[in-house]
Amino acid sequence: MTSNLQTRLRQLWPAGLCLVIGFGLWQFWGNATRGYIDTASMFYWLGFQWINPPSETEHGWLILGLSLWLFWRNARQEPAAPNPAMPGRALAAMTTGLVLHVLGYAVQQTRISIVAALVFLWGVALLAGGRRWGRAAAFPLAFMIFALPLNVLDTAGFWLRMWVIEASHTIAHASGIEVVRNGTQLFAPDGSYQYDVAAACSGVRSLMALTALSLLVGYLNFKTWWVRGLILLLSFPFTYLGNVVRITGIIFAAEWFGEDAGVLVHEWAGFIVFVVVLGLVLITSSLLRMWLPGTVATEGDDRHPFWAPVTGMRERRASGVAAGVVVLSGLTIVVLGRLDRLPVRSDAGIYLTEDGAAPVDLPAFVGTDWIGRRAEVTQVERDILPPDTGYSRRSYVALHQPGRQVFLSIVLSGRDRSSIHRPELCVAGQGWTITGRRAETFAFPGDDDVNLPATILRIEHKAGDKEIPALLAYWFVSSNRVVATHWERMLLGAWDRLRYGRADRWAYVLLQTDARDGEEAALARMREVVAGTLPHFQKPPP
Numbered sequence: 001m002t003s004n005l006q007t008r009l010r011q012l013w014p015a016g017l018c019l020v021i022g023f024g025l026w027q028f029w030g031n032a033t034r035g036y037i038d039t040a041s042m043f044y045w046l047g048f049q050w051i052n053p054p055s056e057t058e059h060g061w062l063i064l065g066l067s068l069w070l071f072w073r074n075a076r077q078e079p080a081a082p083n084p085a086m087p088g089r090a091l092a093a094m095t096t097g098l099v100l101h102v103l104g105y106a107v108q109q110t111r112i113s114i115v116a117a118l119v120f121l122w123g124v125a126l127l128a129g130g131r132r133w134g135r136a137a138a139f140p141l142a143f144m145i146f147a148l149p150l151n152v153l154d155t156a157g158f159w160l161r162m163w164v165i166e167a168s169h170t171i172a173h174a175s176g177i178e179v180v181r182n183g184t185q186l187f188a189p190d191g192s193y194q195y196d197v198a199a200a201c202s203g204v205r206s207l208m209a210l211t212a213l214s215l216l217v218g219y220l221n222f223k224t225w226w227v228r229g230l231i232l233l234l235s236f237p238f239t240y241l242g243n244v245v246r247i248t249g250i251i252f253a254a255e256w257f258g259e260d261a262g263v264l265v266h267e268w269a270g271f272i273v274f275v276v277v278l279g280l281v282l283i284t285s286s287l288l289r290m291w292l293p294g295t296v297a298t299e300g301d302d303r304h305p306f307w308a309p310v311t312g313m314r315e316r317r318a319s320g321v322a323a324g325v326v327v328l329s330g331l332t333i334v335v336l337g338r339l340d341r342l343p344v345r346s347d348a349g350i351y352l353t354e355d356g357a358a359p360v361d362l363p364a365f366v367g368t369d370w371i372g373r374r375a376e377v378t379q380v381e382r383d384i385l386p387p388d389t390g391y392s393r394r395s396y397v398a399l400h401q402p403g404r405q406v407f408l409s410i411v412l413s414g415r416d417r418s419s420i421h422r423p424e425l426c427v428a429g430q431g432w433t434i435t436g437r438r439a440e441t442f443a444f445p446g447d448d449d450v451n452l453p454a455t456i457l458r459i460e461h462k463a464g465d466k467e468i469p470a471l472l473a474y475w476f477v478s479s480n481r482v483v484a485t486h487w488e489r490m491l492l493g494a495w496d497r498l499r500y501g502r503a504d505r506w507a508y509v510l511l512q513t514d515a516r517d518g519e520e521a522a523l524a525r526m527r528e529v530v531a532g533t534l535p536h537f538q539k540p541p542p
Contacts, residue, residue: 010315014322015128018094021329022120026101029336030117032108035386035418042117045110049149059209060147066216067140072306074136075129080304083130085313090134091321093123098332105336107494108417111148118144127321130310139219146212160207160240168247177255185467186251193259195250195266206242206273211235214281221285224295234284235277242276342497344388344415348505349477350538352412358390359410359507359537366532370396375407388414392537396529403514406529410537411508417493420508422486423457423474432459432470439484440473440523442530450541452534453484458519469515471522477507480542509538 030042037045050060097120104112118141125137165181172179179186187194211232218231246269254262265272289296351360364372372394381391390412398404413419427434436458441451454475460467475482476489483489489506496504511529515522 011310011313011318012128014318015090015124017322018127018325019121019124021326022094022097022117022124025098025329025332026113026117029105029333030101030113031110032105032113032336032339032416033110033418034416035389035421036384042110042113046114046147050147055149057147057149057208059212063144063147063212067143070140070143070219071137074139075133075306076304078132078136078304080132080308081311083132083308083310085130085310085318086126086134087313087317087321090123090127091324093126094120094325095123095328097121097123098328102332102335102339103498106339106497108497109494111150114148115145118142127318129307130313132308143212143215146208146215150208160243164240164243164247167244168251171244171248172251172255175252177251179251179255186247188255193254193262195254195262206270206277207236207239210239210242210274210277213278214238217281217285221289221297222295223297224292227288227292227295231281231284231288235281238277238280239273241280242273245276246272342415342501342503344503345479345505347479348412348507349479349482349541350410350412350507350509351536352390357388359392359412362392362394362408362410363533363536364394366396366529369398369400370406370529370532371399372396372408375409386414386416386419388416389419390414396533404525406511406513406525408529408533409510411510413506413508415503417490417506420476420489420506423455423472423508423510427457427459427472430461432461434459435469442473442475442527442534444540445531445535447540452482452541455484456523458515470512471515471519471526472510472512473523473526474508474510477509477538478504482541507538 026042028040031037031040031045037048039045039048046060049055049057051058097116097118100116100119101113104110104116122134122137122141125141126134129136165186169179169181169186178189180189185194214235215228215232218228222228222231246265249272250262250265250269253265346356352358353360362372366372373396375393375395377391377393391410392412393407393409396406396408411420424434434457438456440454440456442454444450444452452475454473457472457474458469459472460469462468475484476486477483478489478492481492483492493504493506496502511526513522513525
């Protein structure tokens with residue numbers, strides 16, 4: 001064995017040990033949730049998202065490949081010397097990663113744990129390759145953020161869809177095309193064509209991939225971070241413009257050549273958006289290269305070894321860092337084990353069955369006008385939600401008008417926060433399209449001073465050639481809070497876990513009714529059922 005190889009092995013083994021320890025930690029204690037994806041492995045959880053179409057993160061494998069290539073490229077561009085050791089920064093980065101993982105595990109947010117793993121991995125790179133590898137790995141690891149499933153974009157996607165529809169409608173009218181807009185629908189007055197701009201047409205699905213591509217173009221072409229950031233920011237309006245071009249193109253094609261032509265444009269829509277956005281990014285990049293030549297990145301002809309000896313690294317010090325990481329990882333596992341055994345608060349904001357496992361049975365009658373028929377929980381729901389999830393639901397039918405129905409459902413969480421999710425996910429999964437949302441309040445029977453905050457969704461789905469409208473209302477309740485949005489519940493639940501060291505139980509209350517007779521009539525039905533059932537299942541707010 002040559003002395004150079006011996007030196008390399010002596011310098012790399014502490015980092016290799018840290019890498020193995022980190023892999024084991026995130027493999028066996030990487031995911032705190034068991035709903036939908038029942039695994040303790042962060043790697044399996046993320047990999048499943050990358051192959052699961054509804055997650056809309058199938059570009060994750062491409063981001064991973066690009067990140068590995070960027071690390072190799074950056075390392076070869078860094079001069080081989082000087083390459084000082086940075087054991088202190090390496091230990092600090094890995095410690096930060098472990099602490100961040102504990103935080104993510106405590107609030108049951110696997111995405112935070114993934115970011116923690118990336119920070120930990122940067123520390124491993126610093127320990128293994130000194131400053132060269134630390135600098136080379138910084139951007140590729142940050143670039144991996146684009147491989148995370150960010151369902152928060154669904155909310156942004158709703159408003160983006162509305163803006164795209166409004167802009168396309170305005171452009172069509174300015175061009176003399178009398179297209180009619182009704183919510184998310186665009187159709188000709190004579191009925192020759194009709195399109196429903198679904199959530200997929202909002203542009204949010206392409207936003208992450210195109211934003212990542214724009215940042216990559218900026219990173220490879222410029223050395224100044226503010227120029228790179230400018231190209232990244234411009235990708236947002238560019239994506240919006242690309243989707244306006246897509247929807248406007250569908251309208252024009254349908255107006256000039258018929259509905260089939262509009263369908264053909266729709267089938268090529270993804271490619272159209274890609275061409276428009278990438279074209280705008282490349283044009284912007286070319287202009288900036290001409291106007292700001294001093295910011296252009298230049299690659300030298302010299303290529304340096306991928307790995308170079310780290311100077312100033314004492315074997316004892318590197319071993320000390322590895323030993324410290326082993327100890328800290330052991331402590332982390334102990335803390336994670338305690339978090340898995342957090343006591344579940346027995347109290348809840350709703351009345352429970354005697355065993356405390358589920359909400360009380362909803363009343364069979366509401367006054368003399370409504371009868372409640374049991375609505376069974378599907379096996380699919382039981383399979384994908386944690387086993388300690390509780391349910392109570394009925395479909396209320398007006399005795400004298402069977403067509404008037406209100407579905408009422410209560411889902412109660414246990415230890416795992418994934419028992420409850422954003423209603424928008426189920427609505428879309430069941431084939432409904434969200435056409436609007438607003439805040440609403442429901443009075444608590446017997447107390448005129450108490451109003452329950454709720455969110456109202458206007459939804460519709462196709463039944464043959466017709467769009468069937470419906471109204472959906474929901475809110476979340478815990479032992480001491482009632483909130484109208486999923487994000488309020490998530491933040492407050494995370495705060496309770498961190499501050500009090502307990503898992504609070506939340507109930508998700510949902511009502512849905514047909515709205516073909518108008519939104520006011522639908523909301524009145526909901527209020528009638530709420531007034532007759534709420535005192536039976538929900539405790540008065542504190």
